[in-house]
Amino acid sequence: MPQSRPSVSPGDPISAIETAALIVDLDAFEANLKTMADYAKAQGVRVRAHAKTHKCAEIAKRQMALGAVGMCCQKVSEAVALVAGGVTDVLVSNEVLHPAKLARLAALTPKARIGLCVDSDLGLDRLLEAAAGSAAPIDAYVELEVGGNRCGVTSTADGVALAKRIAASNTLRFGGIHAYQGGAQHLRTPAERKAAIDVAISRSAELSAALTREGIEVPVVTGGGTGSFINEAGSGVYNEIQPGSYVFMDRDYADNTADLSAPRFRHSLFVLTSVMSRRADFAVIDAGLKAHSIDSGFPAIAGRPDLAFDNPSDEHGIIRGSDLPQLGETLRLIPGHCDPTVNLYDWLIAIRGDRVAEIWAVDARGALT
Amino acid sequence: MPQSRPSVSPGDPISAIETAALIVDLDAFEANLKTMADYAKAQGVRVRAHAKTHKCAEIAKRQMALGAVGMCCQKVSEAVALVAGGVTDVLVSNEVLHPAKLARLAALTPKARIGLCVDSDLGLDRLLEAAAGSAAPIDAYVELEVGGNRCGVTSTADGVALAKRIAASNTLRFGGIHAYQGGAQHLRTPAERKAAIDVAISRSAELSAALTREGIEVPVVTGGGTGSFINEAGSGVYNEIQPGSYVFMDRDYADNTADLSAPRFRHSLFVLTSVMSRRADFAVIDAGLKAHSIDSGFPAIAGRPDLAFDNPSDEHGIIRGSDLPQLGETLRLIPGHCDPTVNLYDWLIAIRGDRVAEIWAVDARGALT
Numbered sequence: 015m016p017q018s019r020p021s022v023s024p025g026d027p028i029s030a031i032e033t034a035a036l037i038v039d040l041d042a043f044e045a046n047l048k049t050m051a052d053y054a055k056a057q058g059v060r061v062r063a064h065a066k067t068h069k070c071a072e073i074a075k076r077q078m079a080l081g082a083v084g085m086c087c088q089k090v091s092e093a094v095a096l097v098a099g100g101v102t103d104v105l106v107s108n109e110v111l112h113p114a115k116l117a118r119l120a121a122l123t124p125k126a127r128i129g130l131c132v133d134s135d136l137g138l139d140r141l142l143e144a145a146a147g148s149a150a151p152i153d154a155y156v157e158l159e160v161g162g163n164r165c166g167v168t169s170t171a172d173g174v175a176l177a178k179r180i181a182a183s184n185t186l187r188f189g190g191i192h193a194y195q196g197g198a199q200h201l202r203t204p205a206e207r208k209a210a211i212d213v214a215i216s217r218s219a220e221l222s223a224a225l226t227r228e229g230i231e232v233p234v235v236t237g238g239g240t241g242s243f244i245n246e247a248g249s250g251v252y253n254e255i256q257p258g259s260y261v262f263m264d265r266d267y268a269d270n271t272a273d274l275s276a277p278r279f280r281h282s283l284f285v286l287t288s289v290m291s292r293r294a295d296f297a298v299i300d301a302g303l304k305a306h307s308i309d310s311g312f313p314a315i316a317g318r319p320d321l322a323f324d325n326p327s328d329e330h331g332i333i334r335g336s337d338l339p340q341l342g343e344t345l346r347l348i349p350g351h352c353d354p355t356v357n358l359y360d361w362l363i364a365i366r367g368d369r370v371a372e373i374w375a376v377d378a379r380g381a382l383t
Numbered sequence: 384m385p386q387s388r389p390s391v392s393p394g395d396p397i398s399a400i401e402t403a404a405l406i407v408d409l410d411a412f413e414a415n416l417k418t419m420a421d422y423a424k425a426q427g428v429r430v431r432a433h434a435k436t437h438k439c440a441e442i443a444k445r446q447m448a449l450g451a452v453g454m455c456c457q458k459v460s461e462a463v464a465l466v467a468g469g470v471t472d473v474l475v476s477n478e479v480l481h482p483a484k485l486a487r488l489a490a491l492t493p494k495a496r497i498g499l500c501v502d503s504d505l506g507l508d509r510l511l512e513a514a515a516g517s518a519a520p521i522d523a524y525v526e527l528e529v530g531g532n533r534c535g536v537t538s539t540a541d542g543v544a545l546a547k548r549i550a551a552s553n554t555l556r557f558g559g560i561h562a563y564q565g566g567a568q569h570l571r572t573p574a575e576r577k578a579a580i581d582v583a584i585s586r587s588a589e590l591s592a593a594l595t596r597e598g599i600e601v602p603v604v605t606g607g608g609t610g611s612f613i614n615e616a617g618s619g620v621y622n623e624i625q626p627g628s629y630v631f632m633d634r635d636y637a638d639n640t641a642d643l644s645a646p647r648f649r650h651s652l653f654v655l656t657s658v659m660s661r662r663a664d665f666a667v668i669d670a671g672l673k674a675h676s677i678d679s680g681f682p683a684i685a686g687r688p689d690l691a692f693d694n695p696s697d698e699h700g701i702i703r704g705s706d707l708p709q710l711g712e713t714l715r716l717i718p719g720h721c722d723p724t725v726n727l728y729d730w731l732i733a734i735r736g737d738r739v740a741e742i743w744a745v746d747a748r749g750a751l752t
Contacts, residue, residue, distance in 0.1 A: 017460060017749045021483065032481055032752040066697060088698040091386060108698065109659045109667075111711050112401055114390065133660055136710050164699055165660035165667055196696055290478045291502055291534035298478075298534055303723045305751055309672050309695070326678070327565055328435060328722050329457040329477065330533055341505050342480050353697050354672045357727070360749055379749075380386045380729055382674055383401040 017360045019373060026370045033288040033344065034305040036359040038374075040366045042282035043261060049277045050260050051080040059247045062086050062105060062236060064258030067353050069378035070362060071099020073261060078103075084127065086256050090115040091381035097126045099377045105129035105236075107192060107256065109137050109157065109165055115383060116144035120152060129153035131192045133167050138179055145185035153189030154180045158221055160214035160237070162197040173221045174228060181230050190234030191225075193218040194256060199241030200266060200310075204273035211238075211245035219251045240267055244276045264352040266310040284316055284346035285355070286363075287331070292341045297333040301347060302326045307354035313347035323347065386729045388742060395739045402657045402713060403674040405728040407743075409735045411651035412630060419629050420449040422646045428616045431455055431474060431605060433627030436722050438747035439731060440468020442630060447472075453496065455625050459484040460750035466495045468746045474498035474605075476561060476625065478506050478526065478534055484752060485513035489521065498522035500561045502535050507548055514554035522558030523549045527590055529583035529606070531566040542590045543597060550599050559603030560594075562587040563625060568610030569635060569679075573642035580607075580614035588620045609636055613645045633721040635679040653685055653715035654724070655732075656700070661710045666702040668714065671695045675716060676723035682716035692716065 022030045031037070054061045061082040065074050074085045074096055084103025087093050093104045104126055110116055122128050132138045132154055145152045156176045159166030167173045173191070180188045198210035214237065222232045238246030238255035240263075246252040259267055262283035272278065287301035303326050306313055312323045321335035331347075339345060349355040356362070360379055364372040391399050400406070423430045430451040434443050443454045443465055453472025456462050462473045473495055479485055491497050501507045501523055514521050525542045528535035536542045542560070549557045567579035583606065591601045605623035607615030609632075615621040628636055631652035641647065656670035672695050675682055681692045690704035700716075708714060718724040725731070729748055733741040 017751070032484060034751040111657070111659060115401060134710060163665075163694075164696070164701070168662065288480070290480060293537065296532075301751075303676065303678050303720075304726045307672065307676075308678055325532075327533070332533070341503055351672075357673045358749060359751075380673075380727060382386070382403040382670075382728075 020361050020363055022363065022370045024370055024372060028286070028365055028368050028370065031286055031363060031370065033286050034301040035286045036356065036362055037284050037286050037346070038262070038362050038364045039282045039284070040364050040371055042280035043364070046261050046263065046279045046282060047076060047080055049279060050257060051082070053277045054247070054255065055081060057247045059252065060234070060254040062254050062256050064107070064239070064256050065092065065096055065378070067258035068261060068356055069095070069376050069381065070374050071096050071101055071377045072374045074099070074101045083254070087378065089381050089383060090119045091383045092378040093119060093122060093128065095378035095381055097122045101126065103127040105153065105155070105189070107131055107194065109133055111137055111140055113140060113143065116140055117147065120144040120148035123148045123150040123152065127153065129155055129189045131155045131157040131165070132176055133157045133165050135176070138176055142183060142185065145183070148185065151185055151187040154186040155189040155192040155236070156180070157192040158217060160193045160195050160217045161210055162195045164196060170221050170224045174224050177225055177230050178228065188230060188233070190232050190236060191218055191221055192236055193252070194237040194239070195242065196239065199239045200270065201241070202269070203271050207242050208245050211242050215246070215249045215251050222251065240279070241270055244273060259352055262352040264310070265314045265348045265350050281316065281348050283349060283352050283356070285313065285349060286344055287347055288344045289339050289341050292338070295334070297338045299331045299333055299345065300329065302329045302331050304328055304358060306347060306349045306358070307351050309354060310351035313349050316346040316348050318345065321345070389730050389732055391732065391739045393739055393741060397655070397734055397737050397739065400655055400732060400739065402655050403670040404655045405725065405731055406653050406655050406715070407631070407731050407733045408651045408653070409733050409740055411649040412733070415630050415632065415648045415651060416445060416449055418646045418648060419626060420451070423616070423624065424450060426616045428621065429603070429623040431623050431625050433476070433608070433625050434461065434465055434747070436627035437630060437725055438464070438745050438750065439743050440465050440470055440746045441743045443468070443470045452623070456747065458750050458752060459488045460752045461747040462488060462491060462497065464747035464750055466491045470495065472496040474522065474524070474558070476500055476563065478502055480506055480509055482509060482512065485509055486516065489513040489517035492517040492519040492521065496522065498524055498558045500524045500526040500534070501545055502526045504545070507545055511552060511554065514552070517554065520554055520556040523555040524558040524561040524605070525549070526561040527586060529562045529564045529586050530579055531564045533565060539590050539593050543593050546594055546599050547597065557599060557602070559601050559605060560587055560590055561605055562621070563606040563608070564611065565608070568608045569639065570610070571638070572640050576611050577614050580611050584615070584618045584620050591620065609648070610639055613642060628721055631721040633679070634683045634717045634719050650685065650717050652718060652721050652725070654682065654718060655713055656716055657713045658708050658710050661707070664703070666707045668700045668702055669698065670716060671698045671700050673697055673727060675718045675727070676720050678723060679720035682718050685715040685717050687714065690714070
C-alpha cells in the first residue's frame, strides 16, 4: 500500500524530512536534463528518455519539454501510469505476450502514441490481436539482439520477416529497429564500451540495409543508455538514444571511466538517512536493503569519501570511518543503482539548497505487469 | 504510487494472474503458521511474530489468532499501517530518534499496545518526551548487543542504567530485554547457530540477573528468528521469540542445514513469472531486480531443480537449463530473501491448488520512516 505523502512542504528545511527518504537535488537534476538535451541537439539525434529509471510522469514531462520525443518504459503498467500522468508518447521497449496486458496497452492509444517491441511471431500475433481494437495504430519495433544476450531476434532474416508482417498490417506502424545493448552500459573503459557498441551498430546497419532493400522504410534505429550513448549518437546508424540514469547518476555509473568526449552528469539522487545507534567504531543508519538496492554494490556517502557503507540488513546499514557521525545526524547515500532504488519509494522529495522545493509522485513504482 | 488491485478474483485460475506477481500457497502458509504455533505452545514460549517479513495486517491477525501475543516491526510507519489494519499489539523492535516519528507512535496507544527499543540516553530522552502525550504507557525495551554487531547497549551497566530510568518513569513501562542476534540466523550449521545464540543467552542472563538484583522485574526477554529460535526457546532465559520468515521460507533460509530437533517449514511465497523471449540456449523471464531481491543470492525455481536463474537486469531474468520453458510459460521463483522481495509488491495473491483464493494488501509496503 502506498506510503502517505511526506509530512514536509515546499520551503521546509531538509532537517524536517523524516528518514529514510529519497531526495533529488534540483540544481544537479536540472543541469543533467539540460546537458543531455543540449548534447542531443548538437548531435542531431532524438532522445527517447527511459522512464524505467524514475517512473515519474513529472520528470518525463520535463524531459519532453526540453526536447525528448517521448519516453521508454519496460512494462505495460508503467505505460499506463505515465499516460495517466499526462505523458503523450511511450514506447514499451520490451516484449509483452499476455493478451490482457496488450489490450490495456492498446486502450492507451486515444491519449498517447504507443509503441512496443516484438522479437517473435507469437508476440506479433498477440499484438496484432490487441491492435485490432485500438483507436490508433501502434508502433511495432523489431527488437534486434546486438550483443546484450537478452531479448531480440538473432538474425537479419528473422528481423526482416517480422518487419514485413508489421508493414503489411493495417493496425500497426513499423516503428523501426530497437537495438539496445544493456550489457555495454557498465563496461568500465571507453574502449570496451565502444567495441561493444560497434557490434551493435554493425548488426543494426545490416538489418536496416536489408529492410531498405525490401522496400521497408526504417524510421528509427533506437538504443543507447547512459553508459554508451555517445557511441550510438555518433554512429550514423542510430538516430535515437534512450538514456535513463543520466537524470540521477548512481555510484555504479560514476565508477565507469568517463569518455573525455562525453558530457558529464552529476549525482542528483540521494537516500537521506540518519544515525539511529552508535558504537565507538561504527554508526548504524536507518537505510538498509529496503531503502536502496545493492545489486550493483554498496552506496557511496556524498561528501564523505572517508566513510564507508558496510554490512546492510533489511532496515539497517553500518557506517565505518574515523570521523563517524553522531546519533541523529544525517547522511546522503549515493545509491549503487538508481533504478531499483527509486522503485522502493512512493515519493521523490526535490530539494534546492537546504530547503524542500517540490514533492513528486513515483507514479509507476512497483509496476511489474 | 500503488499498483491497482490485481485484475483477478477468488476462483479465477492461476493462469489468469498477470506476471510478475507475488503469490502465496495457502496450504503451505497455513501449515507454517500452525507448525510454529504448536511448537511455541509445546515449549511454553511466547511468539511475537515479526511483521517486517510480510508487512500485512491480514497475516498478522492470523498469527495472533493462532496464539502470537503481538507483532514486531522495524519502523514507526510499519506500526501505523499494522494498527490501521487492526493489529492490537506492536513492538517496534528498533531504535527511533526523530520526535515526529515518536509522536506518531505515541498516538497509536489508544488503539494498540505499543513498544519500542532504546539503546541510548538520547533515545530514551526523546521517547519520554513523546510518551508524555500518549494515552497509555509505552513499553520501553532495553536493546542489548548480543553478538550481532548492530544496535544495542554493549554492557550490563549501560543496560541497567537505561532500565532504571525507564522503571522510574510514569509514562513508560519496562518491557524487558530485547536481545535479537540477527547475524546468527544464516550461519549454515546448527552448531554455529547454537554457539552464537549461547553467547546471546549468556549476555541476556547476565543483564536479567543484574536487573533483578536492582529490584527491577524483567517481564520479557525477547529475540530469536527463523534460523535460531529453537535455541532461544530452549534457553530458560528467553521467554519470547520473534520469528518472521517462517511464514514464507525463502531460498536462503532453506540453504541452512536444518537442526533435526527444529520444526520444518515449507516454501509458501513465490514470484510468478513468465517467459517473454526465448533463445535456443536460454529463456528470458519478466522478473528481474524489481521483482525480487538478490541480496541473498538468486532465486531457486520451484519444482525445477534442473533450471537455474542467471544474470538479472532491472526487468529481466535469464533461465538456463536443458529443458527450457517455452514462450509464455510460467515459472515460480523461490525468492533468495523474502523480506525485501515482499516489500516490492502492493498485493499478495493467495492461491489454493490451481485457483486464486484471496488477495491481501501489503499494508506497510515501502514503510521506511
